[in-house]
Every structure is written in structure tokens, then in C-alpha cells.
């Protein structure tokens with residue numbers, strides 16, 4: 138028993154002094170959930186999985202400009218309006234201009250004159266954004282001072298849709314300015330995703346599933362690039378107005394962070410169990426085996442480390458996200474029970490993956506692929522409520538589903554009694570997989 | 585006194601029923617206080633044998649009795665008596681030298697002040713006191729090797745197995761390790777040493793077992809083994825190229841036994857080598873070979889291995 142604790146102490150020390158491991162355990166899940174929450178905030182708010190037909194209005198005050206020596210007037214504000222409005226129906230007309238098709242699908246635009254009422258519509262959430270081209274827009278573009286100031290007045294409740302509008306406007310502004318712009322990669326990415334979506338059309342459930350998945354990631358990439366742009370782009374001014382349009386009392390983070398935390402918990406449990414195989418390769422396992430310690434105690438010590446690491450990871454993630462204002466529900470005992478059972482299930486899963494894979498390289502490749510599939514099925518990236526029925530049934534075979542669902546129930550005020558099924562299912566998974574995993578590992582080590 | 589280590593028909597097949605027979609039946613007795621060396625080329629079965637008598641691998645057949653305990657039936661009793669220095673650097677790179685020693689000390693059931701004191705002693709003994717609190721990953725190859733040995737000595741074992749403890753380090757570190765082995769032996773420790781450097785086996789061992797393809801092909805003191813070769817000397821010629829007919833021509837010389845070709849060298853085993861030398865040089869000359877250097881060596885374990893197997897110990 139003392140030796141079990143020695144192994145536990147050693148493993149925890151090694152892991153919690155490993156900066157890369159800590160990044161994966163704590164920073165990544167928080168960051169990814171945050172981005173996902175921004176994305177889903179509008180998905181769920183709109184009650185819609187796909188982003189399309191974003192309602193936007195555009196006002197063009199641009200007076201245009203006449204180039205020296207030219208007779209024709211250039212009006213870049215109008216050009217944008219024509220592009221946006223003119224793209225509508227491009228798909229029906231069978232056009233093959235990618236940009237037009239993208240605008241057609243993404244936006245439901247209208248040109249307006251009354252700025253006051255348009256602003257009110259944004260505030261009320263009837264419009265996602267209002268784009269305003271000022272009088273001197275073209276003049277500034279031509280003078281080359283800067284790309285001109287475009288105002289975007291956007292609704293705060295639909296971050297993702299609004300950010301697409303901003304990206305598009307920015308992309309246009311950048312295209313106009315002569316400077317080489319590296320910053321706006323968001324548009325090509327979104328266009329690319331849309332093209333891929335079109336290719337995956339034919340509304341089979343799998344197509345739907347993967348499209349959603351792709352779109353979310355594309356959007357995240359867009360968000361990431363937006364963060365990068367703030368420092369460089371001064372060409373447009375953005376104003377946020379209006380209130381959140383999210384369902385009252387619904388916090389997407391409360392759904393997302395548990396799922397994401399469990400997803401990453403499984404990675405760290407698997408890498409913990411994998412350390413048994415790594416220690417076999419580096420011979421420290423054999424060295425332990427030459428001490429008067431039964432192999433069963435060594436394995437038990439390693440498994441205890443995997444479990445304890447999981448508990449600590451979950452506890453810290455929950456603690457830290459509470460500081461950021463996330464509500465996990467006030468039921469501390471129920472939370473503790475869930476942390477323990479989820480960590481046990483993840484540990485069992487890690488042991489089974491390591492046991493089946495048999496080598497650190499295979500755990501890293503096949504194991505990670507398996508965990509990602511499990512995560513997708515379990516609703517880490519897409520709320521399982523949006524799945525077709527048969528996929529929802531499949532989802533219930535994953536520990537991810539049961540863990541995330543339980544945390545979500547607790548976050549919405551549930552008690553331990555409401556999650557007894559979840560606890561039972563997770564414990565069964567834990568016991569079965571731990572037994573399978575240690576049996577396989579034992580067989581692989583005992584030659 | 586019964587031997588402290590006794591191997592009885594020890595065999596190991598990996599991945600039965602079709603896998604490699606790494607050890608094909610080893611019988612051996614080692615007396616308490618001996619330094620015994622296994623000398624053999626890569627893949628001879630040295631590590632497999634050590635692993636079986638350390639309780640890491642279950643023998644496919646046979647048994648080993650260590651200080652009266654069967655490795656099959658009383659592995660824990662055996663493990664308390666032996667210290668193992670694996671061929672690999674079996675250390676945690678992100679832990680310090682002291683943390684590594686402390687962890688494995690705890691795994692031997694030590695703790696508290698006695699462990700702390702012992703860790704200090706071992707650090708002193710392997711000359712790493714000053715680097716005690718540095719992470720192992722910052723160590724040189726020689727320092728890692730020393731710590732690898734230190735961990736095996738921590739619990740004051742009666743017997744220590746050292747599996748190629750000098751691989752891949754500089755001459756100075758190697759010297760230090762060989763001296764350490766002698767010192768431990770003078771203090772009464774029985775040492776089972778494996779190597780494919782014949783100089784090490786020759787310098788250290790009371791007795792040597794030459795192992796090849798999983799069997800002991802010769803066993804005895806260095807003197808006894810060398811006698812097997814008879815009066816032969818090894819003549820080593822360093823040459824630029826080796827024409828095909830040269831080997832046959834050399835073998836035809838009276839008194840010449842085996843001739844082997846290594847990387848840019850030809851080794852000729854000859855009775856009373858010094859007398860055959862002029863003839864050998866003549867033959868080489870006739871074949872148009874430019875000899876860059878000639879060395880006549882007294883018979884050594886290398887020659888014994890060559891004599892027994894027709895191969896060089898290290899290709």
C-alpha cells in the first residue's frame with residue numbers, strides 16, 4: 138500500500154511539473170470551450186444549426202469619386218451594396234461565382250435609407266448588423282490615406298453571425314486598400330467550408346453531422362483570426378449594441394465546458410495509462426519490477442495515479458471556471474460524486490485504450506482518433522439534442538454523453554437523485570474498462 | 585558452500601510457439617564473491633538471461649536458484665537480495681538524481697532518515713553529490729550511467745547484475761565504472777557482469793562465460809579460455825582493400841588457422857605468429873595488397889571467440 142502511494146506521488150509530481158501536459162489539461166479545454174460558447178451562443182439563440190440568411194442592412198452615404206482624367210465616377214460603397222444585394226438568388230440562377238454563392242447563402246441583405254430605424258432593428262435583434270458607408274468613403278480609398286472607415290453596428294446577441302458580417306466587410310475594405318493584407322483569412326476559410334459543405338450535400342444524417350462540425354471549426358478559426366486582426370485593422374469601426382438574444386437563463390458554457398473538460402480529461406487519462414507503456418520502453422517499469430513489489434501493486438499504483446490526476450484536473454477546471462463566472466450548480470456533494478465517477482470512467486477508458494493499443498505510438502495515433510470520434514459522438518462539439526435519433530442512441534454509448542449530461546443537469550439545479558442513472562452507467566463503464574485494461578496491460582508486460 | 589547463483593537448464597522463447605529461442609539452455613554456477621562476466625555479441629541472449637534471473641521474464645523452461653531461493657517460486661525473496669543495473673538508462677529524466685534514488689529506494693521498502701542517509705552515501709559513491717538536485721535530463725551520458733548503477737546499489741544488495749553498464753560512454757567514465765565494480769567486489773558483493781568488450785571481461789572477471797546464440801560456448805578463467813586457442817597469436821593487418829584470392833592464399837601458409845576479414849582489417853590466427861609473419865607479408869605483397877600496419881597480439885578472449893565461432897565479437 139505504501140508503494141502504491143510512492144508511485145502515485147512520483148507520477149503526480151512528474152505530470153504536474155510537465156508544462157506541456159498542464160497546457161493540455163487546463164488551458165486548452167478552457168480556451169476551446171470559450172470559443173465554442175461564442176459559436177454556439179448564436180446557434181442555440183437562433184434555434185438553428187446552420188448559419189445562413191443572416192439579416193443585415195446596409196446604408197450607403199458614399200458620394201463616390203472621379204479619378205483624375207476619368208469621366209466615370211467610382212463609388213466603392215455602392216459597389217459593395219451591389220455585390221451584396223446582387224448576389225441574392227445566385228444559386229437559383231445557377232451562377233458559379235463562389236463569392237456570389239457565398240453571399241447568397243449567408244446573408245439576407247437589404248439596402249435602407251433610414252439609419253435611425255435600422256439601428257433600432259439591430260437593437261431589437263431583428264437585424265444582426267447595420268453596415269454604414271460614409272460620404273467620403275471612396276474619396277479616402279482613392280487618396281490612399283487609409284481604406285476608409287466603414288461602420289458596423291452589430292447586435293451583441295449573435296456573435297457568430299455578426300462576426301461573419303464584420304469579416305466580410307473587413308475583407309472588402311482590405312481588398313480595396315492597396316496594402317498587402319495578410320490578416321483576413323477568415324473569408325477564404327468560410328468560403329472553403331461552404332464549398333466543402335456543398336460537396337457533402339444530400340441531407341444524410343452523417344453529412345449534417347460533419348457539416349455542423351466543420352462549420353463550427355471554421356467559425357472558430359474565423360474568430361481566432363479576428364482576435365489577431367484587432368491590432369492591425371483600423372479601417373472599420375464596430376459598435377456593439379443590443380442585449381443577448383440567448384434563451385433566458387441558458388448558458389452555453391454550462392453545457393460546453395463540462396463536455397470539453399471530459400473530452401480533455403480522457404486525453405490526459407489515456408496519456409496517464411500510456412505512461413505504463415512508456416515506462417516499459419524506458420525500462421523504469423522493469424526497474425520497478427526488479428524491486429520486491431508485485432506487478433499487481435505497480436499496476437494498481439499507476440492506475441491510482443491516472444484516477445487521481447483526472448480528479449485533480451476536473452476539480453481545477455471546475456474551480457477555475459467558477460472564478461470566470463460559470464455556474465455548475467450549487468450541489469457540492471453531487472458535483473464531487475460526478476467528478477469521481479467521471480474520472481473513474483475516463484481512467485478505465487485510458488487503461489483499456491493503452492491495453493488494446495499496446496505501444497505508446499499506437500496509443501497516440503489510434504487512441505487519439507478514437508477519443509475524437511467518441512467526443513464527437515458524445516456531443517462535445519455539437520449538442521446531442523441536434524443529432525438525428527439514431528445518432529442520439531449511439532451517443533448514449535459514450536461516457537462523454539453521460540458525464541456531460543449529468544453536469545448539465547446539475548448546472549440547471551438538479552440534485553444527486555436526478556443523476557443516479559448517470560452515476561451508475563459511468564461506474565459500470567469504469568469497472569468494466571479498468572478490468573479489461575489492467576488485464577491486457579498485465580498480459581503485455583508479463584512476457 | 586553452495587553456489588550463490590545457480591542456473592539450471594534455463595531457456596527462453598519469445599512469443600511461443602514460433603518465436604525466437606533467445607536462450608537455449610544455460611547451466612551455470614557462480615560462487616559468492618565472484619565477478620562473473622557474460623561475454624557475447626549483440627543478440628547473444630545476455631539481457632534475456634539477466635531478465636529471467638531478475639524476475640522480469642518467466643523462463644520457458646528451467647529454473648534459477650539465487651541464494652537458495654527459486655526465481656520461479658520465491659521471486660520476492662530473490663528480488664530483495666539482488667540489485668539490477670539494466671542495459672537501458674532506466675531513470676526518470678524529469679526527476680533529479682536524488683528524487684530518482686529516493687523513489688526506487690522507497691520501492692525497496694526503505695524510508696525516512698535511513699533512506700536519506702543511504703541516498704547521500706550512494707550519491708557520494710558514484711560521485712554525483714554536487715549534481716544531486718539537478719534533473720537527470722541535464723546529465724552527460726557518463727553521469728546517467730553512474731546514476732543507473734547507483735540505483736541498483738541502493739538497497740545494499742548481496743548480488744548485483746550489471747548489463748553492459750559501460751555502453752556508449754567515454755574512456756574516463758568507463759574507467760571509473762570498472763574501478764567501481766572492483767571496489768564493490770572487494771567489499772564482498774557478487775557481480776554478474778555482461779559485456780561485449782573483451783577487454784572488460786578480461787580485466788574484471790574471475791571467470792568468464794562466452795555466450796553466443798543463447799548457449800554458453802566456453803566457460804572458465806581468462807587463462808583457461810585463452811589456452812583453448814593453443815599457442816596461436818592473432819596477427820592484425822590494416823589494409824586498404826582485400827582481393828578475393830588473398831584469404832585462400834593466407835590460409836595456405838603453414839601454421840595459419842582462421843582468417844577473418846573485418847572493416848579494413850584482416851585477422852590471421854597463426855601458430856607462433858611472429859615466425860609466420862614474414863610469409864604472411866610476402867603473400868600479401870604478391871597479391872598486390874598495400875599493408876598499412878601490422879600488429880601481433882597475444883591470444884585474448886577475442887581470439888577465443890574467433891576460434892570458437894569463426895566470427896569476430898563485434899562486427
Ligand SMILES: Nc1ncnc2c1ncn2[C@@H]1O[C@H](COP(=O)(O)OP(=O)(O)OP(=O)(O)O)[C@@H](O)[C@H]1O
Nearest residue numbers: 598604606624625626627628629630631632633780
Ligand atoms: N521482447 C522481445 N521479443 C522478441 N524477441 C526478443 C525480445 N527481446 C530480445 N529478443 C531477441 O532475443 C535475442 C537475444 O536478445 P538479448 O537482448 O537477450 O541479447 P543481448 O545479448 O542482450 O544483446 P545486446 O548485446 O545487443 O544487448 C535476440 O535475437 C533478440 O532479437
Ligand SMILES: [Mg+2]
Nearest residue numbers: 630631632671
Ligand atoms: Mg543486452
